């Protein structure tokens with residue numbers, strides 16, 4: 120039996136009946152579609168959604184990049200068992216999704232992108248918004264997606280969907296392969312009809328299997344671990360996606376092994392005597408101290424970015440060995456680790472079983488390291504004369520207001536680093552710190568996606584800087600439109616202050632990072648601060664908005680935001696250059712090797728000296 124449908128109608132009908140299943144729990148794999156229409160998709164995917172989209176609700180964002188971030192937030196909250204689709208028009212509508220695609224792929228989170236493309240039949244000559252490639256006539260701007268997607272396809276004939284769609288679902292839902300999946304749709308093809316096999320539209324369940332560890336890999340990992348005297352577990356996003364928190368806590372507690380978290384892995388374990396908090400450049404000094412002396416490091420579900428390994432300078436024990444537990448073989452083998460290519464939950468349980476009789480006790484070492492670090496954090500909270508509220512005080516006040524079911528979201532500027540360092544993911548609450556692509560503008564839409572995936576969530580607390588707010592605040596309108604409740608905590612520090620601080624530390628000067636007026640003849644804006652009324656801006660978009668005066672004001676604002684049905688924006692005017700205590704870890708970045716300024720050369724020299732801690736891990 121066949122069904123006559125357009126390409127776009129077949130796509131919509133197919134997506135509406137796909138389900139995923141993990142551990143016996145079934146859910147819609149792609150339960151909604153975001154999109155902005157233009158001539159490239161309005162009569163294609165747009166028509167298909169209006170006629171066949173009853174089971175695939177349409178959500179209208181205000182920016183195509185943002186809708187991809189929303190899909191990423193959704194996927195994170197759904198622990199990679201589901202995501203959202205995104206349709207965009209030809210040209211700029213589609214290329215606007217590129218940054219979102221890269222964010223998804225870097226974070227190993229599934230999103231389904233449907234950029235529209237030029238005509239397949241080329242009858243019209245160059246069409247509106249077509250870039251004519253001088254040497255590759257069949258290329259379009261959508262070929263840029265190849266580099267930032269885990270899977271790319273272009274549909275030029277309707278029947279190509281029959282093979283393309285199942286492969287799309289397979290990649291999206293495979294934990295080892297997932298990321299952005301991009302299916303470019305020629306605009307004429309979207310409307311072309313075909314007699315599709317009816318089975319294509321039968322409900323289909325995609326089983327997300329847990330890959331067990333291979334016996335040989337497990338044995339090799341156990342041999343290393345049994346000899347460990349100062350082991351450490353690094354918990355990455357894989358622990359969260361695999362829902363392996365209980366397995367991690369059980370292994371850690373049974374064997375007395377401390378746990379440190381990456382940004383994506385924030386919230387991998389409830390606070391307790393073995394949790395060291397964040398690791399690396401944005402980590403706690405406690406975690407970094409334990410890491411420096413670790414002799415065996417078990418890296419679970421982490422891509423080991425430079426922020427985690429302190430640019431390969433963190434682990435200083437001369438004989439340090441690594442075990443890499445990851446569904447993705449390339450990640451499992453990093454740092455010369457003994458790889459265990461497997462699902463985190465199964466692998467952790469097997470490691471625990473294999474370590475029966477083994478124990479170490481690092482509790483005293485952890486206690487000493489954390490006590491020292493926590494007293495540094497506490498001391499930093501003390502107000503200093505003449506200072507506004509500090510970011511550290513905002514985080515602490517926020518953290519004290521968190522209840523089970525609440526989510527914290529951060530991605531760029533100082534919040535993600537500060538929060539990896541200072542935030543306690545209290546039992547029953549969740550964190551989403553996107554620090555793989557650390558994309559300014561991710562936060563508000565990601566919060567939206569989280570709220571869509573978890574209607575039962577308490578507060579979705581989105582912590583952003585003023586820079587991020589100015590770059591991407593428009594999804595607040597979408598939040599109002601859809602009745603999706605967010606509480607945005609905006610740190611108004613008058614500029615790109617995290618970068619400004621980095622700039623001062625590495626070059627000795629501040630240049631082009633604060634929101635200042637231009638003085639006549641100045642080479643960069645360096646006059647008086649620009650005044651922006653963020654609360655008025657948020658109110659104009661339909662949000663409840665408030666300026667929090669000091670810590671008490673913030674506490675009150677958070678309480679009223681919780682009762683407020685509309686999205687809320689709480690503006691915190693904070694001290695501009697007042698970073699949290701540093702992690703003590705080195706971070707490598709490109710520094711100037713020539714300058715007429717002796718201070719620049721001295722700072723570069725100091726940087727190179729610190730870089731001597733970098734090691735090869737083979």
Ligand SMILES: Cc1ncc(C[n+]2csc(CCOP(=O)(O)OP(=O)(O)O)c2C)c(N)n1
Nearest residue numbers: 532533557559584585586587614615616617
């Ligand atoms: C899209 C994007 N552009 C540029 C950057 C580089 N960058 C990282 S932090 C930052 C400043 C962010 O400013 P703000 O949101 O005000 O946070 P603050 O640094 O002041 O805490 C910039 C420009 C980025 N991460 N993402």
Ligand SMILES: [Mg+2]
Nearest residue numbers: 584585586614
């Ligand atoms: Mg700022």
